[in-house]
Amino acid sequence: MKHLRFFTQHTSVSTACIAACLVMFSSSPMADVTQAQIEESKKTEVWGPMPKKVEAMPGQAPSDAIVLFDGNGLDSWVDKDGNNPQWEDSPYALTVKPGTGYIFTKQSFCDVQMHIEWRATREEEKEGQNKANSGVFLQERYEIQVLDTYENKTYANGQAASVYKQFIPLVDASRPAEEWQSYDIIFTAPIFENDELVKPAYLTLLHNGVLVHNNIALKGQTEWIGEPKYYPHGCLPIKLQDHGSANSFRNIWVREI
Structure with missing residues (x-):
């Protein structure tokens, strides 16, 4: 918190606001995910075949047109x-x-x-x-x-x-x-x-x-x-x-x- 006090003394952001942000980013949705769940989720990942790459620039026909x-x-x-x-x-x-x-x-x-x-x-x-x-x-x-x-x-x-x-x-x-x-x-x-x-x-x-x-x-x-x-x-x-x-x-x- 020493660094937090130093930061708030030199900015207009409140200590409460900074603390809330730190809590938010430290409470990632993945924080409570188990290794077993990660392995289970991989069963529904499809890695191929990958779609063909098509270039599509604004105002131009797509590259495969x-x-x-x-x-x-x-x-x-x-x-x-x-x-x-x-x-x-x-x-x-x-x-x-x-x-x-x-x-x-x-x-x-x-x-x-x-x-x-x-x-x-x-x-x-x-x-x-x-x-x-x-x-x-x-x-x-x-x-x-x-x-x-x-x-x-x-x-x-x-x-x-x-x-x-x-x-x-x-x-x-x-x-x-x-x-x-x-x-x-x-x-x-x-x-x-x-x-x-x-x-x-x-x-x-x-x-x-x-x-x-x-x-x-x-x-x-x-x-x-x-x-x-x-x-x-x-x-x-x-x-x-x-x-x-x-x-x-x-x-x-x-x-x-």
């Missing part, structure tokens, strides 16, 4: 006929060229984590579903809606971040036109056996970092008219929609799960 667009061209994409897409690309964005059609990834995917950023073009003269419409289609058939729904009224299961005509977002995280937005998607592909659905597709979606769909079971492929239904398929490409608006995309990557 498949980069689909980062400003270095459209080598990962084709049009519906398998030719080079006619969409406009630059070091900054990939932009729909209205009237040229959907584009598809060359590679097919099943279960994925996907990141994509998008920007609605400004179309003040339009409204509802016609205002900066596009879409992100997982396996060519399960659509997450892209639309300028910032102060633009439309049906709830067709607004931005909806699973089109199936699920309404839990909240509306939309930003105004010409501001960049992000989708972070966890998608588990449906499973079929002998043309029968065994397990539906599941999807989790964060819109601008906000959870808007939490592990939902999709009802089937996207339908504009009629109820959604499943049709047997395997792994398929991701496609981006040309719906007549010059929307832009950037920083597109996937990780196969």
Whole structure:
């Protein structure tokens, strides 16, 4: 306590406070643990296999991601006929060229984590579903809606971040036109056996970092008219929609799960 008295004479901390801290640190939860308990706890320790190391720097694709667009061209994409897409690309964005059609990834995917950023073009003269419409289609058939729904009224299961005509977002995280937005998607592909659905597709979606769909079971492929239904398929490409608006995309990557 001689050292404690010396310390308190030269600081504003009280002797009682210092003493309490000493008691706290000397009363470690491990103080009363026996060697037998330590040995017993080791029985539930798992030391391998260790997970693969993945580098994930802010604003960059993870080191094990498949980069689909980062400003270095459209080598990962084709049009519906398998030719080079006619969409406009630059070091900054990939932009729909209205009237040229959907584009598809060359590679097919099943279960994925996907990141994509998008920007609605400004179309003040339009409204509802016609205002900066596009879409992100997982396996060519399960659509997450892209639309300028910032102060633009439309049906709830067709607004931005909806699973089109199936699920309404839990909240509306939309930003105004010409501001960049992000989708972070966890998608588990449906499973079929002998043309029968065994397990539906599941999807989790964060819109601008906000959870808007939490592990939902999709009802089937996207339908504009009629109820959604499943049709047997395997792994398929991701496609981006040309719906007549010059929307832009950037920083597109996937990780196969």
